[in-house]
Amino acid sequence: xxxxxxxxxxxxxxxxxxxxxxxxxxxxxxxxxxxxxxxxxxxxxxxxxxxxxxxxxxxxxxxxxxxxxxxxxxxxxxxxxxxxxxxxxxxxxxxxxxxxxxxxxxxxxxxxxxxxxxxxxxxxxxxxxxxxxxxxxxxxxxxxxxxxxxxxxxxxxxxxxxxxxxxxxxxxxxxxxxxxxxxxxxxxxxxxxxxxxxxxxxxxxxxxxxxxxxxxxxxxxxxxxxxxxxxxxxxxxxxxxxxxxxxxxxxxxxxxxxxxxxxxxxxxxxxxxxxxxxxxxxxxxxxxxxxxxxxxxxxxxxxxxxxxxxxxx
Numbered sequence: 221x222x223x224x225x226x227x228x229x230x231x232x233x234x235x236x237x238x239x240x241x242x243x244x245x246x247x248x249x250x251x252x253x254x255x256x257x258x259x260x261x262x263x264x265x266x267x268x269x270x271x272x273x274x275x276x277x278x279x280x281x282x283x284x285x286x287x288x289x290x291x292x293x294x295x296x297x298x299x300x301x302x303x304x305x306x307x308x309x310x311x312x313x314x315x316x317x318x319x320x321x322x323x324x325x326x327x328x329x330x331x332x333x334x335x336x337x338x339x340x341x342x343x344x345x346x347x348x349x350x351x352x353x354x355x356x357x358x359x360x361x362x363x364x365x366x367x368x369x370x371x372x373x374x375x376x377x378x379x380x381x382x383x384x385x386x387x388x389x390x391x392x393x394x395x396x397x398x399x400x401x402x403x404x405x406x407x408x409x410x411x412x413x414x415x416x417x418x419x420x421x422x423x424x425x426x427x428x429x430x431x432x433x434x435x436x437x438x439x440x441x442x443x444x445x446x447x448x449x450x451x452x453x454x455x456x457x458x459x460x461x462x463x464x465x466x467x468x469x470x471x472x473x474x475x476x477x478x479x480x481x482x483x484x485x486x487x488x489x490x491x492x493x494x495x496x497x498x499x500x501x502x503x504x505x506x507x508x509x510x511x512x513x514x515x516x517x518x519x520x521x522x523x524x525x526x527x528x529x530x531x532x533x
Contacts, residue, residue, distance in 0.1 A: 227257040227289075227334070228341050228383065231313050233305055234325040235264045236274035240461050241281060241325040248323070249287045253334035259288045262309035265296040278325070303434040307394060314386040319345070321383040326461025329355065329381060330482040333456045337383045340371075340450055343487050351388055351447030355381030356457040359478050362500035363453055369486045373448040373493045374501045376415025379435035381457035382449075392441040394434075399427050402440075412443045414498070416505025419443070425519050448493060454481035 230248070234241050248254060261282055266275040282293055300308065306322070313320045319341045321334070333355055340353040356378055357363075363372075402408045402420070409420045422436045442449065455478040462476060 225256075225338075227253050228319045228321050228338055229258045229260055229313055229317050230288075230334075231260045231262070231310055231320050231322045232325070233262050233264070233302070233309060233323070234278050235302075236266065236271050236278055237325050237461065238274065238277045238281070241278050243328050243460060244323065244325055245281065245285070247328040247330075248333075250331045251329065251334040252331075253338065254287050254289075256289050257334065258290045258292065260292045260309070260313050261294065262305055263293065263295040264301070264305050265299045267299045301432055303432045306434045310389060314389055317386070319383060319385045320389075322379075323381055324379075326459055327356075327381050328458050328460055328480065330456040330480050332482050332484055333381065336452060336456055336485050336487075339485075339487055341383050341385070343489050344450060345385060347489075349446075349448055350450060351442040351445070352377050352382050352384040352449045354378040354449050354451045355383075355455070356459070357451045357453065357455040357478070358476060358501070358504050359455070360497070360500045360504055362497050368453050368481075369483055370453045371450050371485060371487055371491055372453065372497045373491060374415065374451055375443065375448060375493075375498060376419070376501070376505070377435075377439040377442040377447075377449050378451075379438070380459050388447070391445065392438060394437055396423070396427060396437055396440065398444075399423070411446075412440060414502060415439065415443065416502055416507075418505055418507050418511070421507070421519070428519060430518055450487075450491070452481075452485050454483060455479070456481065456485075 232244075232248075263275070263279050263282075266272045279293075279295060282291060285291060294309070294312075296305070302324075310320060310322060321337045321341075323329070337353055337355060344350040344353070350373075354374075354377075396402075402412065403424070412419050412423075419436065419439060422431070422433065423440055425431045426433045426436055458478060458480045459476065
């Protein structure tokens with residue numbers, strides 16, 4: 221009798237975006253591993269009556285959905301927001317599982333996405349310097365000419381199609397109790413910003429309640445513990461919601477657009493940081509002067525929304 225390999229649970233967060241959620245599911249179901257994978261779907265509630273129909277339309281997508289080993293729906297009774305939804309949902313899945321693969325409703329994945337994620341979770345589980353696995357990789361000139369089937373390490377935990385283990389997740393201080401110490405220390409801020417100089421600024425805005433972000437707190441915990449994230453050389457995830465989502469305000473859409481690749485990846489168990497790639501990754505995420513000004517205006521309530529509306533006209 222052939223024993224089927226273990227497949228990590230998939231944690232999916234949805235809200236009111238029917239079109240992107242449908243595309244997400246279509247791409248995910250193209251992964252052969254779906255039939256042996258359990259899907260946990262966390263469905264946020266509408267914020268007001270005007271969103272109710274859209275929320276119900278999205279939830280209906282899962283009523284008779286076939287193709288997964290089992291589906292666990294978790295419809296919220298009140299609006300929790302993305303940050304609380306992700307923290308609570310991933311925590312719940314990891315109560316009974318050692319690892320998890322996480323997706324949101326504005327992503328599409330390559331057919332080998334689950335192959336890559338499951339193999340990476342197995343191979344890097346016991347490497348204490350690895351924090352997470354990312355399915356999304358920006359297109360970097362430094363990667364041109366490299367082994368497109370390989371992987372590399374980056375000093376930034378990412379949030380567009382990712383995976384991690386329970387023992388890493390349980391170490392996160394979601395309250396960021398040492399933020400004041402970080403804010404006072406140039407060395408600590410420099411360490412955090414190795415993944416891009418937007419990181420401290422984003423965390424500062426999150427702490428001042430200008431934005432709501434679980435991801436920057438997740439990234440900070442990884443940086444504080446000096447952990448790495450494994451990336452494929454070619455992206456296995458696309459974000460199709462950048463232009464329509466308030467969640468990504470301030471991001472330059474074209475800069476984060478990528479081609480979607482389905483090539484199988486060679487996972488080197490002993491992969492080490494490459495300084496050239498680390499610096500290229502940081503440069504990709506570093507803010508322009510205009511973006512820095514935008515962050516400053518938003519942090520200090522200096523007419524950011526008004527200026528942003530002018531640029532969108």
